[in-house]
Amino acid sequence: xxxxxxxxxxxxxxxxxxxxxxxxxxxxxxxxxxxxxxxxxxxxxxxxxxxxxxxxxxxxxxxxxxxxxxxxxxxxxxxxxxxxxxxxxxxxxxxxxxxxxxxxxxxxxxxxxxxxxxxxxxxxxxxxxxxxxxxxxxxxxxxxxxxxxxxxxxxxxxxxxxxxxxxxxxxxxxxxxxxxxxxxxxxxxxxxxxxxxxxxxxxxxxxxxxxxxxxxxxxxxxxxxxxxxxxxxxxxxxxxxxxxxxxxxxxxxxxxxxxxxxxx
Numbered sequence: 001x002x003x004x005x006x007x008x009x010x011x012x013x014x015x016x017x018x019x020x021x022x023x024x025x026x027x028x029x030x031x032x033x034x035x036x037x038x039x040x041x042x043x044x045x046x047x048x049x050x051x052x053x054x055x056x057x058x059x060x061x062x063x064x065x066x067x068x069x070x071x072x073x074x075x076x077x078x079x080x081x082x083x084x085x086x087x088x089x090x091x092x093x094x095x096x097x098x099x100x101x102x103x104x105x106x107x108x109x110x111x112x113x114x115x116x117x118x119x120x121x122x123x124x125x126x127x128x129x130x131x132x133x134x135x136x137x138x139x140x141x142x143x144x145x146x147x148x149x150x151x152x153x154x155x156x157x158x159x160x161x162x163x164x165x166x167x168x169x170x171x172x173x174x175x176x177x178x179x180x181x182x183x184x185x186x187x188x189x190x191x192x193x194x195x196x197x198x199x200x201x202x203x204x205x206x207x208x209x210x211x212x213x214x215x216x217x218x219x220x221x222x223x224x225x226x227x228x229x230x231x232x233x234x235x236x237x238x239x240x241x242x243x244x245x246x247x248x249x250x251x252x253x254x255x256x257x258x259x260x261x262x263x264x
Contacts, residue, residue, distance in 0.1 A: 015236050017189035020056060021065040021211070023203055024048070026195030026219025039083045044221035046091060050098070055225040057102040057136040063185045064138050067203050071111070071145035088142075089119045092126045099126070103135030109181035110144030111152075139182055146205030153179040180206060187211065190235045192228075194220045212238050 024045060031041030049066065056064045069084060092106075099106060106127050112120060123142075156179045160166035166175075177183055187207045191200070196217045200208065214231040216223070 016059055016061060016232055017212075017235055018061065019063040019065070019186040019188045019190075020061055021067070021188035021191045021204055021208065022052070023067045023191065023193040023197075023201060024220040024223075025193060025197050025201075027221060029195060030219040030221045038080060041219075041221060042084060042087060046087070048220050048223045049091070050095065051225055052223065052228060053104065053136070053138055054098070054102060055228055057104050061136055063188075064136060065109070065182075065185065065188065065204070066138070066140055067144065067201070068140045069110075069142045069144070070202065071143055071148055072202070074114070074143070085116050085119050089122050092119075092122045096126055096129055099130050099138070100133065103133045104130060105133040105135070105137045106130045107137060107139050107182060107185075108142050109139055109149070110142045111148060112142055114143045137185060139185055141203070144181075144203075146200075146202045149181055150176075150206060152181075176206070189240075190214060190231065192216065192231050194218055194223055210240070210242050212240065 027041030027045045028038040029041070030044060031038050034040075052066075053064060068088070073084075074081065098104075108123060108127070112123065115123070123140075153176055157166065157171060157175065161168055187209070188204065188211045191204075191208055191211045191213045193200075193213065193215050196215060198215055200213075204211075212235055214234055216227055216231065218227055
């Protein structure tokens with residue numbers, strides 16, 4: 001029995017996702033709608049991060065991946081980027097104790113060498129402090145792009161082929177998956193996107209092939225555990241096909257199939 005299944009008894013019997021990913025969107029629009037500067041929206045979004053991580057840990061999810069800073073976000077104004085990096089550093093330092101208290105292990109995905117050195121050091125230190133925690137794995141996608149992740153995986157494979165340690169004909173899906181940034185994290189069962197945006201924005205392109213997607217009109221600073229549970233309730237009502245059809249539909253199809261005409 002998985003942790004999610006065990007928790008289902010305490011959440012109305014509903015099946016929870018094993019692995020959840022969230023595209024956190026709408027900080028800027030939330031701020032503008034209130035007459036604030038964009039950075040106020042980012043500050044308000046930290047509360048939603050804290051509440052979501054805490055609730056996912058309490059419910060027993062195995063993994064939570066948050067799209068925190070994309071490769072494309074480097075195109076934003078320098079002053080906004082500096083603010084985001086300072087906020088990330090502050091969050092990591094402040095939340096270390098809470099992560100440990102909730103048995104959360106922190107990891108990352110992305111080209112983190114682009115992060116400022118002081119932020120990078122704090123990130124690695126926080127990962128080290130939480131690495132023995134065996135509850136929820138919190139993965140922060142930082143300087144992340146789905147296409148870039150696949151490029152990096154292909155480069156790793158190309159090096160091994162060039163060195164003679166890997167034959168091209170031996171490359172399969174598992175070969176690629178094992179060279180992604182976080183191969184140990186299960187593919188997301190559910191992807192949540194806030195702020196009514198119906199796109200995936202270069203996020204986990206390999207991993208979300210069969211993920212269910214839930215879009216909420218709430219902007220990220222407005223997202224709370226009630227909306228998280230609404231997403232889980234919606235997910236519990238989905239029929240995950242993975243390219244096939246459920247057993248009950250197979251039986252219906254079998255009954256409805258035309259029988260061979262008798263030979264004259």
